[in-house]
Amino acid sequence: MPRLVITGVGQDKRSAVVLDGPISAYKDYPEYQGIRISDLWKSGSLPTPLEIPHAANTHTVGPNVDAGSAGFNVRHIVFPPRGDYALHTTPTIDFAVVLSGEIVAVLENGETALHAGDIFIQRATQHGWRNPTERPCSMLLFIASAK
Template structure:
């Protein structure tokens, strides 16, 4: 659902149709983009720049909001994990395909605000890890990390991703 302003300048629901389709990653993770803008700041009159398919990397100067459903790790085959690592290397650059001792370990050039809607997921860092459950929110600030669903059921999260830069 998207709000807008009608011809009389009054607030209305301007779009209440189906959301964009789900995209399945090699690991079985489902991703649906809800809103994408190519540039910040955003005009309140702007229309989303969503595509028919999820573009994994967020816009370089914009923002993306997406829902993701992570399947239990126990349901992911070694072949699917390898395919996902290869896809991430193309998107996030060299050094992410290996992942180290933790599959899926990667770094992004984004600040991500992630809220767990249902289930639980482990945020694994290079040093330490924490479990996030329904209602928990994490601000992921471009650090090397991986997501693990160690439970026996899917976990649903909503994430807003914004571009970031490093002060090296």
């Protein structure tokens, strides 16, 4: 699993690493073909309050996007091999980076194959995902509320 490093301000009022380790707060969703989700950092508003303790932002929520009405969510997702995820719409702009593996972005008007290193920006459209391979696909998403 990827390593998560979070900075903050130490007791000496100097910048420091306050969390460094593998992402451990995953939740598996068997009802969604075993997809694994971890919300790494989220805020219901911008600008984001900096006084939120880092531990409060390393948790897992349901598969539904929760970016608030003016916020964001940074999420790590692992799509299992041979998974097929139905079309859905979220009121968000999603900036997705494929970290490893392959995934197919499914849209109403076609499909686009994405590979490690590819960036996909989804703008509140009907979309779904399909992993046609025998390997998991790891993806980092920055999900921002949209109107």
